[in-house]
Each structure stands twice: as C-alpha cells, then as structure tokens.
Amino acid sequence: MRFASLGSGSKGNAxxxxxxxxxxxxxxxxxxxxxxxxxxxxxLGLESLDAIFITHEHGDHVRGLKSLLRRRSVPVYMTHGTALAAACNSLPQVVYISDKQEIDVGGLAVRAVIVPHDAREPCQYLVRETMLPARTDNAVASGGECGYAGKKLGLLTDLGSASAHVIDTFSGCDALVLECNHDVDMLMQGPYPASVKQRVRSDWGHLSNTQACELLCELQPDKLQWLVLAHISEKNNCKKLALEQIQGVFSRHERLVVADQQQGFDWLELN
Ligand SMILES: [Zn+2]
Ligand SMILES: [Zn+2]
Structure with a gap:
C-alpha cells in the first residue's frame, strides 16, 4: 500500500x-x-479512481466532489447524515456507509469510524490491505492470502477529542495521518472571533498539537512506519511548532512527514 496527499489544511483536503x-x-x-x-x-488521473470516501460535509472535505462527479462517475461513500448535510443524497453515485462498516474496493478494505466533530454524522477512515503485495520470492508460499493481516493506514483529522471508539480502532496502525490543527496560544491570540475560537477548542472541534501528542501516545505508535502531521491551520499553527511538539513524543524523526496545504505530500510506501 502507498498513499499521498493532494493537499491538507483548512482550505481543502484529499x-x-x-x-x-x-x-x-x-x-x-x-x-x-x-x-x-x-x-x-x-x-494518476480522474479515470484512475475506483471509489471516493467522504468524511463529513465541511467545505474543506467536499468542495470538489460534485464537479469531479460530473467529469467522472465513481462510487462515493459517505454517512447518511453527511449526504443530507452536503446535499448529496440525490446523487446517483452516493452509497451510504455506517460506523464500523467496511467496504471492499479491489485489494483494499475501507472502514468508517464515527468521530466527535461538529458535523452531522462525521467519520474518519481506516484503510487496510486485504491482498498480499506482489512478491517475486517464495515467501508468499508459506502464508497465502488466507488470513493475511494487511498493513493498516489511519486517517484521523477533524476530531475535537479522542473517544474510546477512536483509540480502540486506530491503535496499532502502520501509518497514521494525524490532525495537528492548532497551537492553543496562537489560536487564542489569533484573528478568529471568540465564538469560533471556542468552537475549534471544544470537544467537537479540532485537535491541538498537545491533544495530538496525547492521542498519539494512546495509539501504540511503535508499529508506525509513517506519521503524517495534517490539517495544520495556516492561521493558528505553524509546521515548526507542530513538529517540535510531536518530536517530543515520537523519536523516529525520519518517519515524520508534515502535510502541506498546497502540495500535500508525495507517495509514502508501506512495506
Ligand atoms: Zn477539515
Ligand atoms: Zn470539519
């Protein structure tokens, strides 16, 4: 399995x-x-896509969806609440997905996980391999595909707090894309109105750098081949601050990547 970001932050994510x-x-x-x-x-191109999974209806997660579907029809999975709130419920490509439901797409299984965030029915996703990577040696003969415990990637942005359900599901991933939305001091001294600051800080808002560190420690990060810091606010955080805080609890610095709003990040491979 490999993964890459097309862009990450409050202006858009994919x-x-x-x-x-x-x-x-x-x-x-x-x-x-x-x-x-x-x-x-x-x-890759639009024609390469086999399926789309939407986390929730906020513009930074659905902005390009309808125009993409006009160009290329592809199944789109989202919760019923998200479909209603994003006015996508009448789109023929939309398939509803529920908490804990896992969808098989080719050699991947994508599982929805409901998270605490201020949207109608927001979820994040856990993606795992269901097929062995192509191998040229004989190692494959001993295991076969039966019972194959594939690599797991967790996408975990847009949550205000860590629920027991989140910790349970995302523990022991091989790669994690983790929200480091804001630095609390920068947020409080920043330009947002008081009501928005309150919303971002709440249990239904976004994870601060400190909360991301705390959650990371709960998620048994020892197996992580890649840890990506994502959804970093351009107004209320900076990459350097997020990185410094995470490096305090995650010592394998060569395995740390910071996602960019414009550039996302390039392919990361799981072996
Ligand atoms: Zn977002
Ligand atoms: Zn959101």
Whole structure:
C-alpha cells in the first residue's frame, strides 16, 4: 500500500491510497483543477479512481466532489447524515456507509469510524490491505492470502477529542495521518472571533498539537512506519511548532512527514 496527499489544511483536503492497481480518494475538498493537477503529479488521473470516501460535509472535505462527479462517475461513500448535510443524497453515485462498516474496493478494505466533530454524522477512515503485495520470492508460499493481516493506514483529522471508539480502532496502525490543527496560544491570540475560537477548542472541534501528542501516545505508535502531521491551520499553527511538539513524543524523526496545504505530500510506501 502507498498513499499521498493532494493537499491538507483548512482550505481543502484529499488523500489518495493505492494498492495492487486500486486507487481510492479519501475526501474531495480541493477544487477540480487542484485535484487533477495533484493527481497528475502522482501519475494518476480522474479515470484512475475506483471509489471516493467522504468524511463529513465541511467545505474543506467536499468542495470538489460534485464537479469531479460530473467529469467522472465513481462510487462515493459517505454517512447518511453527511449526504443530507452536503446535499448529496440525490446523487446517483452516493452509497451510504455506517460506523464500523467496511467496504471492499479491489485489494483494499475501507472502514468508517464515527468521530466527535461538529458535523452531522462525521467519520474518519481506516484503510487496510486485504491482498498480499506482489512478491517475486517464495515467501508468499508459506502464508497465502488466507488470513493475511494487511498493513493498516489511519486517517484521523477533524476530531475535537479522542473517544474510546477512536483509540480502540486506530491503535496499532502502520501509518497514521494525524490532525495537528492548532497551537492553543496562537489560536487564542489569533484573528478568529471568540465564538469560533471556542468552537475549534471544544470537544467537537479540532485537535491541538498537545491533544495530538496525547492521542498519539494512546495509539501504540511503535508499529508506525509513517506519521503524517495534517490539517495544520495556516492561521493558528505553524509546521515548526507542530513538529517540535510531536518530536517530543515520537523519536523516529525520519518517519515524520508534515502535510502541506498546497502540495500535500508525495507517495509514502508501506512495506
Ligand atoms: Zn477539515
Ligand atoms: Zn470539519
């Protein structure tokens, strides 16, 4: 499995996950133009996509969806609440997904996990391989595909707090894309109105750098091959601050990546 971001932050989010020729897009919050250009950079196109999974109705996660579907019809999974709130419930491509439900797409299984966030029925996703990577040696003969415990990638942004359900589901991942939304001091001294500051800080808002550190420690990070810091606010945080705080609790600094609003991040491979 490998994964890359087309862009990450409060202006738009989209992540592509690929395995065995299957490509799924998690969120579609960038303009169609940005989405196509970023896919092209990753040597993919709209025609490469096998399915799209939407986390929730906020614009930074659905902005490009309807224009993309006009160009390329592909199944789109989202919760019923998200479909209603995003006015997507009458789109023929939409398939409803519920908490804990897992959808098989090619060699990948994508599981919805409901999270605490101020949207109608927000979820995040856990993606796992269901097929062995192509191998040229004989190692495959001993295990076969039966019972194969594939690599797991967790997408965990847009949550205000860590629920027991989140900790239970996302523990022991091989890669994690984790929200580091804001630095509390920068948020409180920043330009947002008091009501928005309160909303961001609440249990239904976004994770601060400190909360991200605390959650990371609960998620048994020892197996992580990649830890990506994502959904970093351009107004209320900076990459350097987020990185410094996470480095305090995650010592394998060469395995840390910071997602960018414009550029996302390039392919990361799970071995
Ligand atoms: Zn968001
Ligand atoms: Zn959101």
């Amino acid at each position: 992540l592509v996950v690929s395995h065995q020729g299957t490509h799924v897009l998690l969120d579609c919050g960038l303009s169609l133009k940005h989405t196509e250009a970023a896919l092209c950079r990753l040597e």
